[in-house]
Amino acid sequence: MAQTTDIIDGRIMGIYNGANLIATITGCSLKISHAARDSANKDSGKWGHTLSGRVGWTMSGNGKFRFDATHGFAELFDLICGAGAALPTPATFLISTQNAGDIDYSGSGYLTDLQADYPDSADSTYSFTIKGDGALTKATH
Amino acid sequence: MAQHTDIIDGRLMGIYVAGSLVAVATGCSLKITHAVRESSNKDSGKWQKMLPGRVGWSMSGNAKFEFNAAYGFADLYALITGPTGATVLISTKTTGDIEYTGNCFLESLDADFPDSADSTYSFSMKGDGVLTKQTTA
Amino acid sequence: MSGTTDILDGRLMGIYNGANLIATITDCNLKIQHNVRESSSKDSGKTSHILPGRIGWVISGGGKFRFDVGHGANELFDAITGQTEANFIIATSNALDFSLSGSGFLTDLEELFPDSQDSTFIFTIRGDGQLNKLTHQNIYACVQNGDIYLQLNGTGSFGALSQVSRYWQCMTIAHNGNVYAAETGGDIYMQTGGSGDFVALGQGNKNWAGLAAAPNGNIYAAVNGGDIYMQTGGAGNFVALGQINRPYYNLCAAPNGNIYVTSSGDDIYMQTGGTGNFIALSQGAKQWFGMAAAPNGNIYASVSGGDIYMQTGGSGNFVSLSQGNKAWGGMCASITGNIYTCWYGHDIYMQTGGSGNFVALSQGSKAWMALAGINN
Numbered sequence: 001m002a003q004t005t006d007i008i009d010g011r012i013m014g015i016y017n018g019a020n021l022i023a024t025i026t027g028c029s030l031k032i033s034h035a036a037r038d039s040a041n042k043d044s045g046k047w048g049h050t051l052s053g054r055v056g057w058t059m060s061g062n063g064k065f066r067f068d069a070t071h072g073f074a075e076l077f078d079l080i081c082g083a084g085a086a087l088p089t090p091a092t093f094l095i096s097t098q099n100a101g102d103i104d105y106s107g108s109g110y111l112t113d114l115q116a117d118y119p120d121s122a123d124s125t126y127s128f129t130i131k132g133d134g135a136l137t138k139a140t141h
Numbered sequence: 142m143a144q145h146t147d148i149i150d151g152r153l154m155g156i157y158v159a160g161s162l163v164a165v166a167t168g169c170s171l172k173i174t175h176a177v178r179e180s181s182n183k184d185s186g187k188w189q190k191m192l193p194g195r196v197g198w199s200m201s202g203n204a205k206f207e208f209n210a211a212y213g214f215a216d217l218y219a220l221i222t223g224p225t226g227a228t229v230l231i232s233t234k235t236t237g238d239i240e241y242t243g244n245c246f247l248e249s250l251d252a253d254f255p256d257s258a259d260s261t262y263s264f265s266m267k268g269d270g271v272l273t274k275q276t277t278a
Numbered sequence: 279m280s281g282t283t284d285i286l287d288g289r290l291m292g293i294y295n296g297a298n299l300i301a302t303i304t305d306c307n308l309k310i311q312h313n314v315r316e317s318s319s320k321d322s323g324k325t326s327h328i329l330p331g332r333i334g335w336v337i338s339g340g341g342k343f344r345f346d347v348g349h350g351a352n353e354l355f356d357a358i359t360g361q362t363e364a365n366f367i368i369a370t371s372n373a374l375d376f377s378l379s380g381s382g383f384l385t386d387l388e389e390l391f392p393d394s395q396d397s398t399f400i401f402t403i404r405g406d407g408q409l410n411k412l413t414h415q416n417i418y419a420c421v422q423n424g425d426i427y428l429q430l431n432g433t434g435s436f437g438a439l440s441q442v443s444r445y446w447q448c449m450t451i452a453h454n455g456n457v458y459a460a461e462t463g464g465d466i467y468m469q470t471g472g473s474g475d476f477v478a479l480g481q482g483n484k485n486w487a488g489l490a491a492a493p494n495g496n497i498y499a500a501v502n503g504g505d506i507y508m509q510t511g512g513a514g515n516f517v518a519l520g521q522i523n524r525p526y527y528n529l530c531a532a533p534n535g536n537i538y539v540t541s542s543g544d545d546i547y548m549q550t551g552g553t554g555n556f557i558a559l560s561q562g563a564k565q566w567f568g569m570a571a572a573p574n575g576n577i578y579a580s581v582s583g584g585d586i587y588m589q590t591g592g593s594g595n596f597v598s599l600s601q602g603n604k605a606w607g608g609m610c611a612s613i614t615g616n617i618y619t620c621w622y623g624h625d626i627y628m629q630t631g632g633s634g635n636f637v638a639l640s641q642g643s644k645a646w647m648a649l650a651g652i653n654n
Binding site: 024052054055056064065066067068074077078080081082083084086087088089090109110111112113114115116117118119120121122123124131132133134135136 | 281282283284285286287288289290291303304305306307308309310311312313314318322324325326327328329330333368370375376378408409411454495511512513
Binding site: 087 | 187
């Protein structure tokens with residue numbers, strides 16, 4: 001299949017934990033920030049002076065809560081807590097349509113937030129945030 | 142009258158200051174907090190360690206503003222400007238229900254006078270010492 | 279019966295304070311936070327470098343205010359003003375769904391009484407220590423010179439697991455799902471994640487007599503006539519704690535982290551908060567044998583040839599429950615508050631929800647020796 005054309009329907013973008021698509025999500029996002037340094041000083045005159053700083057990234061998503069999900073809340077719980085007494089470990093995350101020709105973004109990160117909500121007589125939901133450790137790579141799928 | 146059953150209509154609950162019901166109220170609430178201590182250290186492993194801290198409480202309410210209220214803004218004004226502590230009770234005054242009482246100081250008292258609408262006021266009280274839970278006699 | 283399938287209706291999820299479902303709630307949620315460390319340095323180049331930090335969790339909920347409920351806002355008032363640490367569980371009523379449980383403090387309770395509308399309450403619980411994901415409420419039982427048995431999801435018959443016949447003496451289930459069983463005069467064995475065979479851990483042939491899994495992941499093992507040992511975080515060797523050699527039998531771990539052990543013909547001992555020495559509780563020289571810690575904090579102890587006793591809320595004396603003199607063996611608690619014990623050579627017994635009599639489960643006359651559930 002060729003590269004997806006026109007405005008992307010958000011439905012086709014997913015977040016993958018390794019090779020596993022995180023199930024039943026209703027939204028996902030990628031945020032990249034560059035902590036540029038404000039280096040204005042007396043020599044800068046009336047204009048601000050900015051220098052480059054460090055780049056960071058987060059991925060986040062939300063979905064419907066299911067006990068029988070293939071890769072859902074339960075698996076993310078194991079990731080955020082780590083096994084036994086061991087510290088949590090970073091994992092590879094990918095945001096992708098899985099369509100050849102489209103652009104994927106991937107990197108290693110830690111799950112930092114995981115929340116589940118159970119409202120009365122409404123769908124249970126969950127949300128999660130991944131904080132990147134190191135580079136975020138852009139690649140053509 | 143016996144204990145109220147089922148979900149309590151908020152209308153039934155009132156705040157009593159030194160025995161007097163705050164009049165023409167439109168809502169009231171009770172809040173209790175326990176300020177746990179974050180005591181994580183190197184021996185805690187990867188999980189946060191908590192220890193008990195101090196318990197605090199507050200009551201707050203809001204009401205319509207009347208100059209001739211039996212117990213209203215003017216009375217609470219005297220309390221907050223004293224400043225004087227008082228015994229406060231939140232209760233339905235129905236035998237068998239549960240009520241909460243303690244000593245407190247009025248912390249805030251706000252009045253609002255919008256154009257062509259009811260004047261209202263709100264207040265909050267901060268507990269001093271124990272909040273007692275008791276069955277309404 | 280199967281686990282809940284498809285998108286979960288939020289109505290099915292509840293919050294339990296110990297064994298008590300918090301009544302009339304309209305919402306509940308769980309938040310887990312991993313506070314990673316920003317560890318960027320000059321060597322990190324242009325991208326941030328993150329390292330693991332500490333994990334915390336919060337359960338919160340809200341509901342309709344009633345005076346006439348079993349466990350509602352008024353009971354939460356007692357918990358917050360008592361600064362009581364308790365075991366909280368977020369779970370459905372379907373035993374095949376996973377549940378999340380941990381020890382914590384109530385930190386906020388607000389009751390709201392708006393004019394001519396439903397009165398409501400909201401509350402927040404802050405976790406102290408580990409949050410455990412529990413996939414089953416399975417109950418294990420072992421038979422001396424026999425097999426290990428499993429009651430799936432806490433209902434029905436105990437089925438044999440076809441393990442090698444050994445002089446099984448004690449069992450426990452760790453909070454990560456690993457199941458331990460020890461053979462007196464033999465080794466300690468472990469079943470990984472609750473499935474497969476029990477495999478020897480190479481801890482040496484000792485008169486292993488009791489096992490318990492602490493909420494922080496440590497596993498305790500007691501040797502009859504010997505010391506008490508501990509495996510840190512459920513990995514590695516069991517290391518001696520240097521306790522006085524006594525005729526130890528069973529152990530249990532309370533939700534607040536206290537560890538109890540019976541010493542037959544002697545006393546019951548307790549280690550506070552999982553550190554330090556085990557101190558005598560002066561409960562009298564009985565043939566103390568089994569122990570179990572219920573989710574609500576009550577501690578049970580059985581006497582071989584005697585009665586079953588209970589310490590309310592983990593403090594004070596152990597009081598007789600008048601269950602009749604029997605050769606009571608090991609004990610355990612389920613996540614729902616059922617308490618199990620066994621009568622050696624006879625049957626397995628269960629007390630429903632932590633109250634009333636222990637009733638026989640008709641599991642056949644076997645040399646039942648020990649049981650394992652949650653918080654054993």
